[in-house]
Amino acid sequence: MSARRSIIPIFVPHLGCPHMCVFCNQRRISGEQSPARAEDVRRALTDGLARLPEGTQAAVAFYGGSFTAIESARQEELLGAAQTFLREGAISGIRLSTRPDAIDGEVIERLKRYGVETVELGVQSMDEEVLRLSERGHTAKDAERASKMLKDAGFELILQMMTGLPGDTPERSVYTAERLAALRPDGVRVYPTVIIRDTPLYDMWRAGVYPEHTVEDAVELGAKIAEIFDEAGIPIIRFGLNPTEDLSSGDAVGGAYHPALGELILARRYLCRERELLTPEDRGRDVLFAVRRGRVSAAVGQKRSNTEALRREFGVRSVKFTERDMADVTVERLLN
């Protein structure tokens, strides 16, 4: 049996960020207020490891800021604090997240020296105008260059993209997903934009210059983007921000914040396939679909939204599902 895997996250909110991206308030996203130091790393690892069931393989992850843009002495302090745990085998690896313009030869050499295995790059968009309006401060070329350097150096590469940024359109997001897929990352995270209190984006939204990217927008677009990564064989690690107490209790004031966004997107992908199997001749009929084992609830949709949509759109009398051994996100129509 393979060992259980777990990640012990350490947030370095806004450490290293050269400026503020309009949508970001890392302190609110991560729920953390003060930047991490070596003793925080040691404490988080000691506490985190003590809580894990025996036999769990744990990695430490520095998330939340732009790790490799932090001044080098502080990077070494934080990475150094994890070294004893790594040497003793208490943790199996180190991962971190950073910006595309904070990767160069010196950084790569440092990350290798400290045994970092996985780097997550916040690319967010491959459209120059979207990057500019979001005040990212880097270009699409930076993302390409950094991805290539990291892959060539043997790191596991995870790319992050966003949808619904200022200036974004569904076409631009699809283009971003295609460009990211072409970079052959080991996985991607897709974060539809959430409007968080006390950010420049919040002000833009209140001033009426930024239109909200709704949950429905994110679901519709997310379903298309998921197809692109699936077809390229690139795993989608996550859709949507991790829910936190602060976000859920009022800091997320608008946009695509939903604790089960990934499930909504999966359900939408099923709905698209179900629609393809129905015609106007099905009016008044009882319909039976087969889906992969464990996927009936996704195929039915939250609060039966998929079956209701099919009844509305095609006038079918009933929609039922049965489970089979079949590929994920595929639907077969059965005779009943």
Ligand code: SF4
């Ligand atoms: S999105 Fe990333 S780079 Fe931009 S301000 Fe937030 S943590 Fe920093």
